[in-house]
Amino acid sequence: MEIFNHNANFNFLGLRRFSVGLAVLLMVASVALIVTKGFNYGQDFVGGVAVDVAYANPVDTNDVRQALTKAGMENPLVQAVGGSREVTVRLQPKDDHGAAGATALSGDEAAAKVSADIMVALKAVRPDATMKSKSYVGPQVGEELRSDGIYAVLFVIVGIMGYLWIRFEKRFAIAALATEIHDVLVTLGIFALTQREFDLTVLASVLAVVGYSINDKVVVFDRVRELFRSSRNATPEEVLNRSINSTLSRTIITSLFTGITMAALFFFGGTVVHGFAITMLIGILVGTLSSIFVASPLLLWLGVSKQDLMPRAKEDPELERRP
Amino acid sequence: MSDFPRWKYALVVIVLLVGIVYALPNVFRPQPAVQISGNRGAAVDATLKTKVDALLATAKVPASAVDVNEKDGRLLARFGSVDDQAKASEALRVGLGDNYTVALNLASTVPSWLRSINANSMPLGLDLQGGVHFLMEVDQTAVIDSQENRYTDDIRALLHDKGVQYDSVTRNARGQGVNMVLRSDADRQKAASLIGADYPDLLVTDGASSGNSFVLTASVKPAKLRELSQGMITQNVTTLRQRVNQLGVSEPLIQQQGANQIVVDLAGVQDTAEAKKIIGAVATLQYRAGLYTPQQAMEAARSGSVPPDAKLYFGRDHQPYLLSKKIIASGDELVTATSGRDQQNGSPNVSVTLNSAGARKMQEFTNDNVGKPMAVLYITRTLDTKMVDGKEVKTPKVTEEVINYANISGPFGKQFQTNGLPSDNEAAELALLLRGGSLAAPVDIVSESVIGPSLGADNIDKGFKSVMLGLGLVLLAAAIYYKLFGLVADIALFFNLVLLVAVMSAIGVTLTMPGIAGIVLTLGMAIDANVLICERIREELRNGSSPLAAIRTGYDKAWATILDANVTHLLAALGLMTMGSGPIKGFGVTLFIGILTSMFTSVTVTHAITALIHGGRKLKTLSV
Numbered sequence: 001m002e003i004f005n006h007n008a009n010f011n012f013l014g015l016r017r018f019s020v021g022l023a024v025l026l027m028v029a030s031v032a033l034i035v036t037k038g039f040n041y042g043q044d045f046v047g048g049v050a051v052d053v054a055y056a057n058p059v060d061t062n063d064v065r066q067a068l069t070k071a072g073m074e075n076p077l078v079q080a081v082g083g084s085r086e087v088t089v090r091l092q093p094k095d096d097h098g099a100a101g102a103t104a105l106s107g108d109e110a111a112a113k114v115s116a117d118i119m120v121a122l123k124a125v126r127p128d129a130t131m132k133s134k135s136y137v138g139p140q141v142g143e144e145l146r147s148d149g150i151y152a153v154l155f156v157i158v159g160i161m162g163y164l165w166i167r168f169e170k171r172f173a174i175a176a177l178a179t180e181i182h183d184v185l186v187t188l189g190i191f192a193l194t195q196r197e198f199d200l201t202v203l204a205s206v207l208a209v210v211g212y213s214i215n216d217k218v219v220v221f222d223r224v225r226e227l228f229r230s231s232r233n234a235t236p237e238e239v240l241n242r243s244i245n246s247t248l249s250r251t252i253i254t255s256l257f258t259g260i261t262m263a264a265l266f267f268f269g270g271t272v273v274h275g276f277a278i279t280m281l282i283g284i285l286v287g288t289l290s291s292i293f294v295a296s297p298l299l300l301w302l303g304v305s306k307q308d309l310m311p312r313a314k315e316d317p318e319l320e321r322r323p
Numbered sequence: 324m325s326d327f328p329r330w331k332y333a334l335v336v337i338v339l340l341v342g343i344v345y346a347l348p349n350v351f352r353p354q355p356a357v358q359i360s361g362n363r364g365a366a367v368d369a370t371l372k373t374k375v376d377a378l379l380a381t382a383k384v385p386a387s388a389v390d391v392n393e394k395d396g397r398l399l400a401r402f403g404s405v406d407d408q409a410k411a412s413e414a415l416r417v418g419l420g421d422n423y424t425v426a427l428n429l430a431s432t433v434p435s436w437l438r439s440i441n442a443n444s445m446p447l448g449l450d451l452q453g454g455v456h457f458l459m460e461v462d463q464t465a466v467i468d469s470q471e472n473r474y475t476d477d478i479r480a481l482l483h484d485k486g487v488q489y490d491s492v493t494r495n496a497r498g499q500g501v502n503m504v505l506r507s508d509a510d511r512q513k514a515a516s517l518i519g520a521d522y523p524d525l526l527v528t529d530g531a532s533s534g535n536s537f538v539l540t541a542s543v544k545p546a547k548l549r550e551l552s553q554g555m556i557t558q559n560v561t562t563l564r565q566r567v568n569q570l571g572v573s574e575p576l577i578q579q580q581g582a583n584q585i586v587v588d589l590a591g592v593q594d595t596a597e598a599k600k601i602i603g604a605v606a607t608l609q610y611r612a613g614l615y616t617p618q619q620a621m622e623a624a625r626s627g628s629v630p631p632d633a634k635l636y637f638g639r640d641h642q643p644y645l646l647s648k649k650i651i652a653s654g655d656e657l658v659t660a661t662s663g664r665d666q667q668n669g670s671p672n673v674s675v676t677l678n679s680a681g682a683r684k685m686q687e688f689t690n691d692n693v694g695k696p697m698a699v700l701y702i703t704r705t706l707d708t709k710m711v712d713g714k715e716v717k718t719p720k721v722t723e724e725v726i727n728y729a730n731i732s733g734p735f736g737k738q739f740q741t742n743g744l745p746s747d748n749e750a751a752e753l754a755l756l757l758r759g760g761s762l763a764a765p766v767d768i769v770s771e772s773v774i775g776p777s778l779g780a781d782n783i784d785k786g787f788k789s790v791m792l793g794l795g796l797v798l799l800a801a802a803i804y805y806k807l808f809g810l811v812a813d814i815a816l817f818f819n820l821v822l823l824v825a826v827m828s829a830i831g832v833t834l835t836m837p838g839i840a841g842i843v844l845t846l847g848m849a850i851d852a853n854v855l856i857c858e859r860i861r862e863e864l865r866n867g868s869s870p871l872a873a874i875r876t877g878y879d880k881a882w883a884t885i886l887d888a889n890v891t892h893l894l895a896a897l898g899l900m901t902m903g904s905g906p907i908k909g910f911g912v913t914l915f916i917g918i919l920t921s922m923f924t925s926v927t928v929t930h931a932i933t934a935l936i937h938g939g940r941k942l943k944t945l946s947v
Contacts, residue, residue: 001804006865047770061778079778088773148581148902156898160891167887201837204899204907208844208914211895215848215888219855222884250858254851257800261793261847265840268792270785272450272836280844 004249012244013237016297023294027182030189037192042199042275043077048092049114050135055085056128064089064122071121072096075197086132089118111136153207160214164221169308172221175298176214179290183213187283202275209283212258216251216291223247224299228309236304240296248292255288327934335931338923339818345825348433348444354387355408356430357415359398359423367396371423375400375415382414401430405776429590445828447590448835448909451783453776454590459766461559461583466552467498469653470543474525475501476649478541481521487514490536500542502530511537552583558655559766560585576833585766608654612647612688613696613728620645636700638725646698646725651688656681662754665742671750673741682737689734699727699741786839793843794820797850805857807946811932812853815924819849822920827913837906838913845917851888852925856881860947870942878930885926893918 012019053064061078064087068076077090093110096117115134122129157177164173187209191198223243231239259281266277359375361367372391375398379386384407386400400415402408408427416425429452433444449456471494478501479492490504505511515527524547530538556579563585567575576588614633615623623629624643633645660675677685689697701724727741798816801809823842827834860877868876896918899911937945 001806002861003804006861050771079773079775090772152898152902155901156895159894159897163887163891163894200906201840201910204837204910205840207895207899207902207907208841208910211892211899211914212848214895215851215892218888218891219884222887226880246862247858250851250854253804253858254848254854257797257850257854258844258847260796260800261843264793264796265789265843267789268785269789269840269843270782270836272782273786273789273840276837276840 002249004252006246006249008248009241009245011241012292013241013297013300015293016300019293020297023182023290026186026189030185030192033189033192034185037195039188039192039198040075040195042075042197042202043090043092044200045198046092047136048077048090049111051089051091051115051118052132052134053087053089053119053122054130054132055087055126056130058085059087059126059129061087063125067125068118068121071117071124073118073121076118091118149203156210164218168221168225169304171299171302171304171308172225175295175302176217176221178298179217179295180210180214182294183209183283183287183290186286187279190282190286191279196278197275199275201273202279205276205279205283208280209287212280212283213287213290216254216287217295219250220244220247220291220295221299224296224304225309228304228306229311231306236300236306240300240304244292244296251288251291255284259284327931327938331927332931332935335928338822339928342818342822342825344437344440345442345829346821348431348437348442349824349828351432351434351444353429353444354401354432355403355405356399356401356428357408357412358426358428359400359415359419360426361396361423367391367398368393371398374419378414378418379411382410384411384414386411399428399430441829443828443831445824445832445834447779447783448833448838449588449590449774449779450836451779451786451834452590453774453779454588456589456770456772456774457587457768458580458770459563459585459587460769461552461556461585461766463552463583464497466555467543467548470548470551471495471497471500473650474522474541474543477522478503478518481517482514485513485517487517489514495540498542500525500540503539503541505537505539506535508532508537511539514539555655556583556585563587584769608657608702608726609700610651610653610685611649611698611700612651612692613644613698614647615645617642617644636698636723636725638728642725644698644725644728646700651697652677652681652685656684660754662747662750664747665740670742671747673750673754674738675741676738677736679737685739686734686736689731689736693731693733696728696730698725700724701726782836786836790820790839790843790846794846797847801850801853805853805947807936808853808857808860808929808933811929811936812850812857812925814932815853815928816846816850818928819917819921819924820846822924823913823917826916826920832912832916833909835906835909837910841910841913841917845914845921848892849917849921849925852881852885852921853929855884855888856926856929857947860945864945864947870945871937873945874933874937878926882926885922889918889922 065076065078068078068089068091073091074095075092076095079088079090091114093114096114111134115131119129119131157180160180161173161177164176184206187206191202196202220243223246224240227234227239227243227246228236234242262277262280262284265273266281269277359367359371368391372389375389376386379389379400384402386407387403388399388401390399390401391397392399400411402411412425412427415423419425431438431444433442437443475492475494482489482492482503487510488506489510490506492501492503494500495502503514505514511529511532515529518525518527518541522541524544525541526544527539527541530540532538560577560579564575564577567577567587567589575590576586578586580586615630619630620635620643623633623635623645624637629635630645632648634648636644636646638644656678657675660673662671662673664670665672702721729741732742794816798813801812801816803809805812820842823845827838832838856877859881860873863873863876864870893915896911896915899907900915902908902911
């Protein structure tokens with residue numbers, strides 16, 4: 001079975017002004033969104049109010065969640081504790097509209113306000129609910145993670161660039177880095193736009209997007225290198241176009257396969273990995289598009305050429321003089 | 324056949340067999356169990372077993388097995404359900420009393436022949452089996468405070484002993500070290516050289532001098548502070564481990580995270596309040612000299628006028644005590660404390676062992692103060708979090724309590740006994756407080772979470788489902804799209820899962836939900852190598868190669884691409900792995916292992932199978 005016409009020679013490079021322009025626009029828009037709207041950080045990052053609620057009769061966590069959402073509270077985290085009669089509800093003060101503007105409150109005051117609102121909402125549905133305790137829980141993401149994270153990202157960037165520089169050529173390293181930044185920024189931009197909760201697992205998957213998208217780009221670059229070496233006098237534009245076309249089916253099939261698994265995770269993995277799966281899905285889409293439409297035009301503009309890619313084994317003056 | 328050497332076939336077969344064996348233990352689900360271990364030398368033997376059997380019979384909770392392991396001093400009773408386990412642990416805890424620690428446990432059901440070759444199942448993270456998670460942070464300012472206070476006292480004593488005239492020795496603002504005002508430049512130089520010789524970790528600098536006041540500043544070197552705070556973290560981890568053992572949790576996870584955080588994961592514990600009481604008892608203790616008489620202490624408590632060299636504290640029964648402001652030794656210098664009975668008069672006592680630094684100070688003090696009182700001060704800290712101007716401000720609330728006040732009977736050093744305790748229980752409790760109180764630096768609980776066991780089971784179920792569904796869909800899609808070669812890739816992908824699980828189990832990676840997400844992602848991406856190979860083979864066929872040549876060139880050409888793509892991907896996974904925090908790290912480890920195993924299965928294993936199918940035959944077409 002083949003979905004893609006293997007003889008297709010679509011002129012992707014012909015679209016380069018448009019496609020790269022769009023990519024730059026998306027990046028600028030993402031940065032603007034991130035700066036203006038910011039992220040909806042999860043409790044990993046900002047902490048929240050934790051309330052233990054006891055029920056006289058067994059209760060389902062989904063019902064509790066529904067009761068809270070109905071009362072206008074966003075993203076309540078409901079977990080069963082021990083048996084089926086006790087739950088812990090975690091909420092950020094800003095998600096509780098009753099306590100809007102609660103940022104000015106102290107931790108204890110916010111805890112009191114938010115927990116009171118939670119209890120009102122829960123008692124309206126189930127009168128047998130009683131509050132056992134409430135507390136303000138601090139954020140989990142400390143300075144360590146931030147500094148470790150910066151070192152890790154720097155390590156990855158330097159490592160990948162170094163590898164591509166040695167195995168390919170410096171223009172490939174630069175193009176890979178540029179598209180990499182594009183992919184991450186746009187993924188983050190979508191998160192800022194939709195205001196989905198940004199927690200530690202989402203951060204992990206944003207970093208996984210880096211891995212996925214670099215993998216995707218290297219496959220195209222590999223073909224570019226191969227075709228440059230084997231072609232006699234094709235222009236760089238022709239070579240790049242042919243590279244994208246001949247790796248196109250692989251690019252899309254792999255994205256589809258990875259997408260399928262992430263969709264399975266999204267629909268059946270439960271709420272814990274929701275953020276992870278959706279981020280990966282966004283990242284796969286963005287990464288695939290930038291592999292096809294952005295990476296190669298960048299190579300062209302950076303001036304990639306046959307001479308740079310020939311294996312520099314022996315310098316034969318006789319060969320040099322030949323046309 | 325010539326394409327694929329025989330040794331490579333052997334390698335594939337061996338790796339796959341070993342992989343299957345080491346992945347196998349994960350098939351066996353752990354069984355709810357109760358683990359009993361003895362305290363203070365209480366015997367774990369056949370007698371205990373009969374006692375346990377009897378207790379279980381009266382509680383009407385049947386155990387599926389009760390095993391005594393005399394070597395480890397542990398008894399393990401297995402149960403059919405979590406409910407039985409809870410009932411049994413309650414009954415046993417009450418029935419066995421204080422001499423035994425009863426802990427909830429998950430007993431491995433892995434057959435002994437597998438365990439004998441070190442094949443164990445992956446330990447499950449809290450999110451998969453339920454429990455409590457605490458994240459604690461060591462208070463760095465308290466570390467600096469305690470060091471600077473100590474150096475201030477030490478320097479004052481040093482100058483006094485060596486007869487150097489000084490106006491004052493005081494502590495500067497936090498982090499600024501100790502300020503000394505001396506009377507002459509000669510005194511200053513003498514002081515500087517004395518401090519330099521005795522305390523190489525201090526940096527001594529001259530300050531302003533005017534008339535007859537010559538200022539000298541001694542500050543703790545940053546390297547020393549770092550080393551101290553690392554040492555304190557290590558010691559705190561040890562102390563917390565001891566405390567958790569008191570709680571009776573089996574296989575707790577207590578480890579340092581980053582520069583100043585400690586993670587405590589207690590699987591199977593559901594009662595945060597109880598856990599917090601023991602772990603979060605952020606306590607230290609201090610030995611201080613008792614001053615003045617009980618009457619004077621009463622008077623001071625009543626009138627509120629405390630002598631300048633003393634500070635007023637209260638005992639557990641609200642009795643007032645006047646104690647010296649100077650600390651003789653503190654909790655971080657305590658090695659251990661055990662309760663017992665005095666050999667001469669048989670009264671309950673506690674024996675304490677100090678480390679060498681503490682012993683030296685204790686010796687000096689007790690030599691000079693025989694017959695005088697000494698007190699043990701127990702200090703607990705709780706943390707109030709307040710929001711001020713939108714920023715989180717944490718204010719520590721400190722409770723200080725005199726837990727022991729007695730006269731010194733004679734000079735002592737490293738090891739000494741506290742006698743005259745009213746009862747065995749009191750002695751045991753004091754020993755527990757002393758042991759648990761030896762936190763080197765105060766820690767604050769910055770976050771806590773509880774995961775119910777039902778939620779854990781639910782997560783396992785969902786995780787398993789999504790792995791199987793993701794795998795199934797990819798297997799199906801590959802088989803449809805690449806036909807025979809797709810089926811070969813499917814076999815390889817399945818073995819990739821087996822190998823991934825085997826490696827994770829063998830090196831003992833704790834499986835968590837983010838880890839499962841990593842497995843799913845790895846499976847999705849592992850097929851990439853096969854997609855590359857199949858696409859290459861198709862290309863070669865279109866270019867007119869013969870089937871066997873197409874396979875050979877396909878594998879050759881795809882290999883370079885696979886290598887480049889995977890090395891860069893590995894670098895990214897390595898970055899994730901080195902990041903400090905839980906979910907990110909766990910995910911990175913899974914991804915890293917997954918990339919390595921997928922390189923083997925999708926290239927070498929598929930090549931072996933392909934060579935087996937197509938080798939030695941004349942082919943007209945390929946099913947790809």
